[in-house]
Amino acid sequence: MHELAVCQSLLREVERVASAHGAAGVSRIEVAVGSLSGIEAALLDRAFSIARMGTSAEQADLEIQEMPIIVWCKACKTETRPASANALLCAQCGAWQVDVRSGDELVLRQVELVQPAEAATS
């Protein structure tokens, strides 16, 4: 439901990067999204196609990497992948006393920038 707000924040970060590097535009954006982040990849994708209008990322493709949930068990000291987002139990021993090592990411990883024409030819 709040994917549009997240998308606007993403585009602010992207525009900051584009302007810091003096880019003419953005061709590709890569984000990492875990299912514990509360963001639905399909909805983020749809929101992006609307939110990008009028920004330097208007022509950009959004690549969403969905991150697996990985937990580290404090009891048996192993790293496993739980079955689902609402059962973050150690797959080895079933304990709930685990640290979530991956799965709650909401991170801008990489941006592909289009360089201004004069910079590309020089």
Added chain:
Amino acid sequence: MCRECGCSVTQDDVHVHDHNGTVSARSGNSASVEVLRRILHDNDHEAAHNREHLAGRGILAVNLMSSPGSGKTSLLEATIDAIGARHRIAVIEGDLETENDANRIRARGVPAVQITTGQTCHLDAHMVHDALHALDLSEIDILFIENVGNLVCPAGFDLGQHANVTLLAVTEGDDKPAKYPVMFRAADLVLLSKSDLLDVLDDFAPDQAERHIRALANPADVLRISARRRESLAPWLAWLEARLAEVRSDAARHARRHHHDHHHAAE
């Protein structure tokens, strides 16, 4: 872990970790830039600012979240009645429309700022920051932020609170934590509200609700409360007092260190 973006770069490496990104490859007229920055960086930055500002003044900030109608405002009224004479309370209210909740709080003689979010389904750190400007922080011990009634979106936005408290009314079903894992994973305390109704409900098992919360790897205490049963609030009030004491001792320690630093700088 890098606090800027949550990536696995350690604190020692942060200086090599430029958040405007570093160019990793070029081809033709395009350049790939590695960024690794949290998408909600702006919000998180503002939230950290709010938290430091409040903590520096020894103010405890509590973010109250739940579905609509779980009794957040009733809990606040009962909490004000119970400890309002001992601690100075203020409330920031978030709703899509109306000043109704803020008016209920003001009727108790407590300052309240209403944020009407329009179509936005959650509060964010910038809205809370603006609301803080409408409050006299020198007159506050505990600040409650009553988030928009919604078990989905508010969990994604840090406001600068010191603790998340999530209400689960016993009329809602004990499997709510399994249905809304992101929200209940974020809770530092879960209050089973309207628990005076447990006697007449045969379909809510508090132990089951607690099991679902543990399955989210969350060790948070689960307390049964009812705004209508004053005695049931005792553990909640004790929890609040303990968190307030923590925030105050942190503030005092910070102030002493600050004073110490200045003292040495003057030598």
